[in-house]
Amino acid sequence: MTRQIVIDPISRIEGHAKITIHLDEQGVVHNAYFHVTQFRGFEKLCVGRPFYEMPSLMARICGICPVSHLIASAKACDALLAVRIPQTADKLRRILNLAQIIQSHALSFFHLSSPDFLLGMDSDPARRNLFGVMRARPELARDGIRLRQFGQQVIELLGGKRIHPAWVVPGGVSEPLSVAHRDQILAGLPECISIGERTLHWFKSLLDKYRDEIKSFGNFPSLFLGLVKPDGRIAFYEGKMRVVDAAGNVVADQLEAAAYQAHIAEAVEPWTYLKFPYYKPLGYHEGMYRVGPLARLNISDRCGTARADQELAEFHELQRTAVLSSFYFHYARLIEILFAVERLEQILTDPEILDRHVRAFARPNSNEGVGVAEAPRGTLIHHYRVDENGLITWVNLVIATGHNNLAMNRAVLQVAKRYVNGQRLSEGMLNRVEAVIRAYDPCLSCSTHAAGQMPLRIQLVSPQGKVVDEIRRA
Amino acid sequence: MKLSGQKFSTALPRSATGSYCLRESPRAADRPEDARDTMRPRPRQAPEPCVLIIAYGNPLRGDDGVAWHIAEQLAAAQGQSTLKILTRHQLTPELAEAISQANLVIFVDASVGQPPGTISCVPVGPEMADQFSHRFDPASLMFCAREIYGSAPKALLCTIAGEAFGYEERLSPTILAAMPKLLQRIRAVIAAHEESN
Numbered sequence: 001m002t003r004q005i006v007i008d009p010i011s012r013i014e015g016h017a018k019i020t021i022h023l024d025e026q027g028v029v030h031n032a033y034f035h036v037t038q039f040r041g042f043e044k045l046c047v048g049r050p051f052y053e054m055p056s057l058m059a060r061i062c063g064i065c066p067v068s069h070l071i072a073s074a075k076a077c078d079a080l081l082a083v084r085i086p087q088t089a090d091k092l093r094r095i096l097n098l099a100q101i102i103q104s105h106a107l108s109f110f111h112l113s114s115p116d117f118l119l120g121m122d123s124d125p126a127r128r129n130l131f132g133v134m135r136a137r138p139e140l141a142r143d144g145i146r147l148r149q150f151g152q153q154v155i156e157l158l159g160g161k162r163i164h165p166a167w168v169v170p171g172g173v174s175e176p177l178s179v180a181h182r183d184q185i186l187a188g189l190p191e192c193i194s195i196g197e198r199t200l201h202w203f204k205s206l207l208d209k210y211r212d213e214i215k216s217f218g219n220f221p222s223l224f225l226g227l228v229k230p231d232g233r234i235a236f237y238e239g240k241m242r243v244v245d246a247a248g249n250v251v252a253d254q255l256e257a258a259a260y261q262a263h264i265a266e267a268v269e270p271w272t273y274l275k276f277p278y279y280k281p282l283g284y285h286e287g288m289y290r291v292g293p294l295a296r297l298n299i300s301d302r303c304g305t306a307r308a309d310q311e312l313a314e315f316h317e318l319q320r321t322a323v324l325s326s327f328y329f330h331y332a333r334l335i336e337i338l339f340a341v342e343r344l345e346q347i348l349t350d351p352e353i354l355d356r357h358v359r360a361f362a363r364p365n366s367n368e369g370v371g372v373a374e375a376p377r378g379t380l381i382h383h384y385r386v387d388e389n390g391l392i393t394w395v396n397l398v399i400a401t402g403h404n405n406l407a408m409n410r411a412v413l414q415v416a417k418r419y420v421n422g423q424r425l426s427e428g429m430l431n432r433v434e435a436v437i438r439a440y441d442p443c444l445s446c447s448t449h450a451a452g453q454m455p456l457r458i459q460l461v462s463p464q465g466k467v468v469d470e471i472r473r474a
Numbered sequence: 475m476k477l478s479g480q481k482f483s484t485a486l487p488r489s490a491t492g493s494y495c496l497r498e499s500p501r502a503a504d505r506p507e508d509a510r511d512t513m514r515p516r517p518r519q520a521p522e523p524c525v526l527i528i529a530y531g532n533p534l535r536g537d538d539g540v541a542w543h544i545a546e547q548l549a550a551a552q553g554q555s556t557l558k559i560l561t562r563h564q565l566t567p568e569l570a571e572a573i574s575q576a577n578l579v580i581f582v583d584a585s586v587g588q589p590p591g592t593i594s595c596v597p598v599g600p601e602m603a604d605q606f607s608h609r610f611d612p613a614s615l616m617f618c619a620r621e622i623y624g625s626a627p628k629a630l631l632c633t634i635a636g637e638a639f640g641y642e643e644r645l646s647p648t649i650l651a652a653m654p655k656l657l658q659r660i661r662a663v664i665a666a667h668e669e670s671n
């Protein structure tokens with residue numbers, strides 16, 4: 001008789017999910033699934049709302065990455081207006097997005113994942129958390145808190161509040177940047193650079209200790225997808241989509257965001273609320289790709305800032321092909337923090353940044369708009385249609401975490417096969433299964449949305465474990 | 475590239491007293507100016523000790539937002555005392571630094587599980603949470619302040635038991651009636667503290 005191990009809930013991630021590991025008669029893992037158990041229907045509840053409400057409404061999807069939704073939503077609304085927003089507004093939005101990258105990556109690395117690296121995957125779970133880090137290495141915890149605080153303060157300085165700022169609007173932003181606020185942000189950058197550099201140095205020193213995890217934590221060939229600038233530099237706000245294969249070859253480049261449906265399709269499964277996007281030309285499963293920090297570094301030729309470029313060159317040397325192990329998401333996250341801080345300085349020292357013309361006004365000039373940006377967890381797509389009165393008639397959101405769904409499921413199976421022994425379970429084994437999910441830093445509140453009807457499967461199971469009846473809707 | 479931090483002025487406005495502890499209205503905590511707290515270059519000498527009020531809860535969920543109302547009233551009548559008031563939707567680790575720099579911290583919150591309107595003020599000490607998920611409580615924040623910033627001052631958790639936590643900004647009549655008692659209690663604690671210092 002087959003047995004099942006259930007890890008429910010998965011800890012230290014955003015949102016609610018569980019993992020089931022299926023064992024055969026000999027106790028050997030033969031399958032594993034990452035189930036997202038929460039459902040949010042933002043795509044449906046926006047229908048009928050005026051388009052200009054969308055950025056603020058979309059920001060409510062999440063308390064961790066509201067800025068990413070604000071930006072993708074505002075870009076989709078810019079497309080509805082069919083305007084080119086003022087250059088200063090464009091730059092101010094980039095600042096906000098980079099601040100979001102810093103604070104979200106800091107949360108993921110320091111608060112959620114550093115306990116595993118610092119205290120060990122097999123350490124006492126009661127101590128393997130942020131409090132344990134505070135006790136073992138207070139300066140590491142302090143650095144994490146400071147970085148996150150910095151990112152949030154920048155968001156607050158620009159947007160008026162840390163969570164759900166309403167400053168990004170269709171056509172630009174609502175207020176220009178003041179000299180005082182610019183100087184305040186600039187004053188905080190040197191400290192963040194130091195934190196970024198010393199954390200990278202520390203993390204790289206740990207890699208030898210985690211060779212086994214690197215080999216088995218989602219280490220498989222896949223495509224990688226994200227935005228790049230025309231010259232191949234990393235992009236978070238602007239740019240077009242590039243797809244790179246496991247060998248590091250560019251499969252497709254400069255794909256228009258508005259045409260995402262020509263390249264990406266979404267599948268659903270009855271055992272999870274999270275959809276499964278895939279690269280259309282290769283089909284479901286074969287078209288599995290990864291997004292987020294690891295993907296962005298794999299697809300980018302360079303960053304365009306001194307320190308980050310040096311780190312990127314070292315990162316690319318990890319593997320002759322694309323860097324395949326999902327364990328390296330953490331490494332990539334730290335390089336992106338460094339890049340974001342450096343890039344903030346570049347943008348903030350541009351004299352144009354203080355220009356007061358930051359918004360274009362127009363009525364809707366198009367009935368369909370797509371907005372794409374890089375969120376901390378990867379490429380985020382907002383797609384809206386409106387009627388002649390500017391009321392929303394249809395919404396599709398393809399969220400970063402969703403892009404990684406096929407890869408996360410495969411990673412869970414790989415780790416379970418490597419570490420889980422059905423005859424003798426240990427907490428450390430199961431923690432590794434959770435830790436591989438944490439590497440992707442999923443944001444499940446953001447990523448569970450409706451596509452038509454909810455996929456659903458209800459089973460009636462007898463006390464003997466036999467499935468008596470089943471209703472399936474997919 | 476340069477990241478000297480010297481190219482631009484970093485001299486930021488100080489409070490009237492020159493103290494690190496700003497006097498601010500509770501709503502100001504959510505305005506951009508409030509960010510000066512932490513964006514400001516760290517003071518070279520130890521900051522002047524202050525009484526820190528951390529009022530938290532969701533003001534869109536009825537009585538859960540009672541702490542915001544209390545913070546507003548404390549700010550309106552705080553006189554010349556060195557009082558720093560922060561309003562937050564929830565407790566986060568970023569508050570630990572401000573806690574470590576105070577010499578008395580008063581957490582203000584709504585509570586459940588007691589008859590509506592019940593007032594409580596209990597001491598809070600640093601305590602490591604057994605499990606860390608998404609939520610910090612006053613004790614774990616005090617632990618955080620002690621472990622990573624080296625100081626956890628005396629602290630109290632002052633609560634009023636709520637009655638209605640629906641989607642509204644108004645407080646229930648029971649809570650409105652009980653608020654003056656809690657305000658009085660908090661003011662007495664602050665006065666006693668200032669007298670002893």
